[in-house]
Amino acid sequence: MGKNKLALLLMLLLVPLAGELKFCPFDGQFSSFRVSFGSPTFLFFLLWLRNISYIYLGLLTGAAVLLFRIALDLASSDTALAVTFSLRFPAFFYYVAYAAIFQLVRNKQLYNQPLHIGIIAIFAELIASFVELMLTLQYSNAAVLFTVPIVGKIVIIAVIRNFFILSFFFITNLRHAEIIIEQQREKNQHLLLLISGLYEEVVHLAKSLQNAETVTRNCYHVYESLLSSQSAFDKSRLAQNILEIAGQVHDIKKDNQRIFAGLTQLISDGKLRDYMPAQDLADMIVQSHQKYARSLNKEIAFTIKMESGLPQLHVYTVLSLVNNLVSNAVESIKNTGDIKISFSRSGESLSLRVADNGPGIPPKKRNLIFKPGYTTKFDLSGKPSTGMGLPYIKELAAHLHGSIDLETNPHETVFIIQLPLQNLTKEG
The missing domain is CATH 3.30.565.10 (Histidine kinase-like ATPase, C-terminal domain)
Known part of the structure; x- marks a missing residue:
């Protein structure tokens, strides 16, 4: 959740700033329409924040862009707030419309298909651009006139911008996948080392368990013979039995020392808690x-x-x-x-x-x-x-x-x- 919050903050900062890297491809009634890096940057964050509602992201981004551009207008000129608001307000709907298209076609399998994302992104930019242009003309009371050259320019710009950002996004994802594969390879190597080490300890442990069973049984036999003995017992024989048991216990101790040392090395943090x-x-x-x-x-x-x-x-x-x-x-x-x-x-x-x-x-x-x-x-x-x-x-x-x-x-x-x-x- 912390990463999502950081990504949201970056989106609200970078999209408005990227929107200022712009050029205006049209003259006349469409002169206020800009082509910028705002929408490809927004597309990048849509792909990144795919677990959040796209409509929510569109509303936040549109509001951030609107406020940023109004603030720039007020700081750089004496334009009235109502005028700059009417001029910049269509940009808000651009981002809302753009996000709405992605929300409509939302599908988990979509993110593994770059070509499909590219087509949807182009379609989203075309719809969002036409929405912004129509609202711009409505506020200026100009006649709506979309000619073939104008539509052609919008399509070409949409294709170039979206495939540029998609290339960047999937190159980033590819590098991330390579890092994950490398990490997995290192984990597999570490796991093989663990398994080989554990196999050796299992051999020692099996021997130790067998010895422990024998020692326990021998101890019980000594215990039973002492309880059942009605006369003086053979001290020499008893001493010999106890000496044998001591030797077996010593062997178990050595096995356990080897097992403990091996397992301690296999434990990543090297610490055993009491x-x-x-x-x-x-x-x-x-x-x-x-x-x-x-x-x-x-x-x-x-x-x-x-x-x-x-x-x-x-x-x-x-x-x-x-x-x-x-x-x-x-x-x-x-x-x-x-x-x-x-x-x-x-x-x-x-x-x-x-x-x-x-x-x-x-x-x-x-x-x-x-x-x-x-x-x-x-x-x-x-x-x-x-x-x-x-x-x-x-x-x-x-x-x-x-x-x-x-x-x-x-x-x-x-x-x-x-x-x-x-x-x-x-x-x-």
């Missing part, structure tokens, strides 16, 4: 899980319900909690379903709610879902998941002095996390 608006976080969660759902050949509709006025939230904490819940919801839905994510505030607490219409959790298993190692998910090879997602969420929520609860009904499974806002915001 806090983000709640809406941006929710959008990020949905976008990533839409891709996850598509990778599993599932059609899932995501809905975000966001309370207004929420402060910026700690990115990694919120993502760590909500991503786990949303991933579980995506995996639980068979083929198609709905997932609803909501952020709301209750006093000094933040409520994070994730609901899905998947198969649900049987009543007899609801007491087991937060137990480490319990899972109902298996991969394609039949290996069970680690079952550490919900226990991790519960542990993290408790660490933040919050809680996680499960609500079920015949149509939805709903997990609700309640957390103190002070532990998620900068102020906290």
Whole structure:
């Protein structure tokens, strides 16, 4: 809108000024008729401001030209205002008639057809010129007499002027198109670099995910063996297991360092924020899980319900909690379903709610879902998941002095996390 206002201002300044670069091709009763650069300049702005009513542009331009010429007459001579007004008033209708012709044939496809624009511009100038001439003669009480030479001159002048400005306009558009193509080419090159860089990071990430799965399973086995051991356990064997886990964690850390370094370079501004608006976080969660759902050949509709006025939230904490819940919801839905994510505030607490219409959790298993190692998910090879997602969420929520609860009904499974806002915001 700001560009349109600037273009309007330029039009109201340049068209009257261009109208003073003129010559008068006729003598006698048509001696006041001028040929100037006003109309081709006006045509240029009509093509530029094509999203604004042409009648509106014609009225504004006609008024600006009329006032400008009256001001010049009054400044340069002692001509009475009524006289100069009657002399200059036909110019107002010239621009209104010119714009009206373009308004009548307005069509979006028109601007891709230079020849059609040229023909319409010539026709518009002829009509506008005849309107101005007739009004000029009416004010001077002279007889209207359009001879073949007069009409011929008007046609020739219209052709030369309009094709001159159209050539300039389309050369400008061509240069603009070349710039856009060049920018698009640079963007495509940048995109190819991004894709090649991301491919390398995907390889590292796949290895890191596999290692993380193995580490989590090994940790759970150690945890289970410690709980079930009735007698003294083998310290040497335990130390060896822990050392293996430490080595695997170290490998994951190195992979993640490489991935982080690569992705940081791919990010254009190079900055990762610790806090983000709640809406941006929710959008990020949905976008990533839409891709996850598509990778599993599932059609899932995501809905975000966001309370207004929420402060910026700690990115990694919120993502760590909500991503786990949303991933579980995506995996639980068979083929198609709905997932609803909501952020709301209750006093000094933040409520994070994730609901899905998947198969649900049987009543007899609801007491087991937060137990480490319990899972109902298996991969394609039949290996069970680690079952550490919900226990991790519960542990993290408790660490933040919050809680996680499960609500079920015949149509939805709903997990609700309640957390103190002070532990998620900068102020906290």
